[in-house]
Amino acid sequence: MKIYSADKSELMQVSSIERKGDDLVLKGKVFGTMPMSATLTPEQAREALKLLSPKLLFFLLTLPFRKSKGKKP
Numbered sequence: 438m439k440i441y442s443a444d445k446s447e448l449m450q451v452s453s454i455e456r457k458g459d460d461l462v463l464k465g466k467v468f469g470t471m472p473m474s475a476t477l478t479p480e481q482a483r484e485a486l487k488l489l490s491p492k493l494l495f496f497l498l499t500l501p502f503r504k505s506k507g508k509k510p
Contacts, residue, residue, distance in 0.1 A: 449473070 451465040461477040477505040
């Protein structure tokens with residue numbers, strides 16, 4: 438999975454998502470070269486859920502089934 442910045446440049450290539458105890462660990466490379474592990478704790482996940490509106494939650498649930506617009510970067 439690739440994550441892009443606003444200018445469509447590659448920010449991070451996520452190679453795996455794993456569970457470590459009660460945390461979620463994302464492993465990958467930042468800017469294509471620097472290895473990185475990011476950890477999401479249960480507290481941080483709850484904070485993220487507070488940012489979601491019902492409309493945005495519906496969008497996230499349907500996102501995997503949508504077609505991309507335009508060319509892929």
